[in-house]
Amino acid sequence: MISAQGDQRFWNQATQTASRAELDAIHLDKIRHMVAWAYENSALHRRVYDEAGVKPDDIRTWDDFHHRLPFTDKPDYMSEQETDPRGFGGTALPEEHWQQYFHTTGTTGRFLNEAFTQYEMHKAGSQYCYSFWDFGVRPGDSAYFCFNFGMWIGLWSFYWGARNLGLRIVSGGGVSSEERVRQILDQRPTIVIATPTYLLHLAEVARQHGHDLSKAGVKMLAGGGEAGLSIPATRRQLSELWGVGDNIMDAYGVGEALFIGQACHASSEGVHVIEDVCHSYAVDPDTGEPLTEPGAVGEHVITSYTHFAQPFIKYRTHDLVRHVPEPDHGCGWSFAYLPGVVLGRADFMVTIRGVNVYPTAVENLIGEVAGLSNHYELHITRADGFDRMLVKVEAAPETALEHESLEAALGEHLRINLGVRLETQVLDPETLERYELKTKRIFDHRTADERPRVTLGQEGTSK
Amino acid sequence: MSAINDAPPTPLPAAVDAEQLTRLLALREQLLAEREQAMSPAVDRALEMADYYLFLGLTYFGYTERLFPEQR
Numbered sequence: 001m002i003s004a005q006g007d008q009r010f011w012n013q014a015t016q017t018a019s020r021a022e023l024d025a026i027h028l029d030k031i032r033h034m035v036a037w038a039y040e041n042s043a044l045h046r047r048v049y050d051e052a053g054v055k056p057d058d059i060r061t062w063d064d065f066h067h068r069l070p071f072t073d074k075p076d077y078m079s080e081q082e083t084d085p086r087g088f089g090g091t092a093l094p095e096e097h098w099q100q101y102f103h104t105t106g107t108t109g110r111f112l113n114e115a116f117t118q119y120e121m122h123k124a125g126s127q128y129c130y131s132f133w134d135f136g137v138r139p140g141d142s143a144y145f146c147f148n149f150g151m152w153i154g155l156w157s158f159y160w161g162a163r164n165l166g167l168r169i170v171s172g173g174g175v176s177s178e179e180r181v182r183q184i185l186d187q188r189p190t191i192v193i194a195t196p197t198y199l200l201h202l203a204e205v206a207r208q209h210g211h212d213l214s215k216a217g218v219k220m221l222a223g224g225g226e227a228g229l230s231i232p233a234t235r236r237q238l239s240e241l242w243g244v245g246d247n248i249m250d251a252y253g254v255g256e257a258l259f260i261g262q263a264c265h266a267s268s269e270g271v272h273v274i275e276d277v278c279h280s281y282a283v284d285p286d287t288g289e290p291l292t293e294p295g296a297v298g299e300h301v302i303t304s305y306t307h308f309a310q311p312f313i314k315y316r317t318h319d320l321v322r323h324v325p326e327p328d329h330g331c332g333w334s335f336a337y338l339p340g341v342v343l344g345r346a347d348f349m350v351t352i353r354g355v356n357v358y359p360t361a362v363e364n365l366i367g368e369v370a371g372l373s374n375h376y377e378l379h380i381t382r383a384d385g386f387d388r389m390l391v392k393v394e395a396a397p398e399t400a401l402e403h404e405s406l407e408a409a410l411g412e413h414l415r416i417n418l419g420v421r422l423e424t425q426v427l428d429p430e431t432l433e434r435y436e437l438k439t440k441r442i443f444d445h446r447t448a449d450e451r452p453r454v455t456l457g458q459e460g461t462s463k
Numbered sequence: 464m465s466a467i468n469d470a471p472p473t474p475l476p477a478a479v480d481a482e483q484l485t486r487l488l489a490l491r492e493q494l495l496a497e498r499e500q501a502m503s504p505a506v507d508r509a510l511e512m513a514d515y516y517l518f519l520g521l522t523y524f525g526y527t528e529r530l531f532p533e534q535r
Contacts (some may be wrong), residue, residue: 012523018476022525025474038535046491097533119532126519149511276522305522395466 009332011133015276017334020326028062031313035059035069039310041092047313048072065314066290071301073316074256077094077112080414093309100155104255112256113311114153124259124306125160127274131249131262132165134331137218138193139166143222144189146172146180154225154253158193162382167191177205181213185354188217196238199436203241209251213245224251224259227360228440230269230341233367234374254319254339257304257312260313261338266331270339277301280336282323285346292435297322297358300338320344320358345442350387351378352420357389359442366415366455369410370450371399373445375432379443382450390423397429477524484524491517 010016013022038045049055052070059069077089086095089112099118103111107351116124143162147155162169168191172180182204184192192199199221206213215362221229221244228234229250238248252261252271260278261271273280282291282298291298302319319342328338344350344358351357367378376393391414395406403426411424433440466507500506502521520534 014478014480015523016477016524018478018525022474022476026476026525026527029474029529033527037530093533117531117533118512119518122515123522123531126522255505276525341500357506429510 007332009134011130012276016130017332019425020334022085023334027275027303028065030305030375031065031279032056032059034303034305034311034313037308038092038313042090042311044076044090045072045313048076050370056094057120060346068315070081070343071288071314071316072312075417077256084179088115088310090312091115091310093117098309101151102156103151104153106393114256116153117309120306120309121160122164123277124157125162126157127163127259127262127277127306128161128251129370130272130274130276130333130335131251132161132167132191132222134333135249136265136266137165137246138221139170141190142168142170142187143193144170144172144187144437145182146192146194146202149175153255153260155193157250157253160222161371162193165168169262175308178209178295181209181211182207184213184218185211185216186262190218191220192220192242193222195223195224196223196231196234197375197434199238199242200234203238213241213269216242216325218244218253219246220243220247220249222249222251225341226251227363228374230263230271231360231363231367232269235268237374250341254300254302254315254317254336257302257307257315257317260302260304261341262335265329267327267329267337267339270337271341272331272333272335272337275335277306279302279305281317281325284322285320291323294324295322295342298357300342318346320346350389352387352389352422355420357417357418357420357422360392361418362389362414362422363441365414366393369406369413371396371401371406372410372426373397373429375434376439377432380446382446387446390425392425392427392432392433394427403427413436434449471533474527479524484521484526487521487524490519 005012005360030110039049040203048070049065052447059065059171062108066171075373080089081087084412096114097117100116100121102114102116144153145159149156157282172183203213221238229248234270246268250263251259251273253259257278261273277291280300280302281303283289298319300319301319302315302317304312313430321338321342322340322350324337324339340360343360362378366372367374373394375397379392381392391410407424411421415421494510494517498507500509502509514532
């Protein structure tokens with residue numbers, strides 16, 4: 001039964017439409033609790049805070065949080081993980097409370113092991129309900145999961161969210177893509193959940209076998225794990241292939257801290273930070289100062305409220321975002337908004353002849369060139385002291401254009417819009433590897449010394 | 464488990480039904496008391512799981528006095 005009180009357009013109106021001042025007051029209180037909890041119970045946090053000369057009682061204002069509390073980063077956890085007999089870093093609750101283990105996908109290096117309690121899994125799942133609800137999904141609708149449930153937490157948390165809302169689960173695990181197409185045609189689920197690349201791949205497989213997924217009765221696509229569901233060209237293609245209109249829901253996650261951003265129905269090119277599960281802000285990559293200038297791009301820093309067994313506080317995501325604390329695009333949510341979701345990675349930042357090139361900008365532009373598909377890779381190298389980027393992209397299966405003319409068209413489109421010329425290579429369809437989980441699109445071939453070092457002005461203080 | 468004793472009064476958004484929050488907190492106290500007297504491990508575990516769901520409900524109020532069930 002749904003509460004008779006509150007505006008039922010929202011999953012949780014009280015916080016979802018609270019003022020910025022109200023939300024910030026709750027955040028500061030939660031952060032203070034989290035810092036105290038972590039200091040008392042996590043050896044990693046006690047060491048990091050002691051090294052910075054800060055105690056939990058010192059964190060009373062936003063200025064304290066921004067300027068006294070040190071950042072934490074993945075290497076802090078990895079170094080403790082390597083020496084911990086159980087193989088976990090930063091834990092704050094004894095093992096008897098842990099109910100499930102996960103690890104990150106490893107797309108940016110080694111796996112980071114994660115421990116979750118039963119409550120944390122419930123709370124983590126709750127964040128999807130805000131978005132599902134906004135798209136009109138209700139208990140009794142069904143969700144098809146195109147995954148074999150492994151150690152990557154992303155899809156597990158989507159599953160908890162679907163259970164949380166009361167959806168009927170249809171598992172697509174343990175079968176081939178062709179069998180998944182058949183199951184979707186037979187089961188006619190309300191929602192299909194997968195990464196955007198895999199949703200495109202499924203549509204290709206369906207076409208190869210004479211099926212049309214736009215006739216499958218699917219009402220909505222949802223997913224995340226990589227850019228795409230907030231990229232206009234990818235959305236247009238998925239909308240046509242699956243017949244779902246604008247019912248395409250993006251979710252943004254940080255491997256260590258779960259999916260923390262969800263799309264609303266009103267704005268299709270970004271996600272809201274679900275502020276009931278985390279605090280989020282953006283900082284200047286050079287100084288670590290909070291960004292206040294509208295439209296400024298900075299590194300995303302988060303504090304999770306779904307992690308108590310293994311806290312993540314003022315944690316560097318290395319994602320580059322535009323953080324809009326008071327969005328006004330008509331959805332009614334007051335949760336902060338990230339237009340374009342993740343624009344790039346601070347540690348993969350590419351500067352070509354003085355211009356910062358964001359991978360999502362390149363993906364957007366690829367989609368605007370007729371005759372190209374959405375399957376691409378970006379290869380970053382360094383030669384003679386300068387960064388270079390090679391854009392490899394598959395030709396669309398139906399195009400009659402020569403590769404050479406497509407390469408020229410793409411190169412010119414990128415030059416006009418980015419202000420720099422990138423190298424381009426057009427490949428035959430089905431040449432690049434397909435991934436069921438997160439697609440690897442960026443290949444950084446630079447050495448560690450050649451890559452940008454982003455310290456947020458705190459190098460050496462949090463190691 | 465440690466408690467955070469110096470927490471300031473919890474700020475709540477204006478739209479929160481504070482009376483319902485009070486009732487749910489009382490319900491949680493009752494539920495925890497029942498766990499102490501559970502007639503079997505089965506009942507105790509069932510009540511523990513009920514506490515997780517109840518606590519999830521509390522978090523939607525912007526409730527921050529306790530951040531998670533294990534923090535007593």
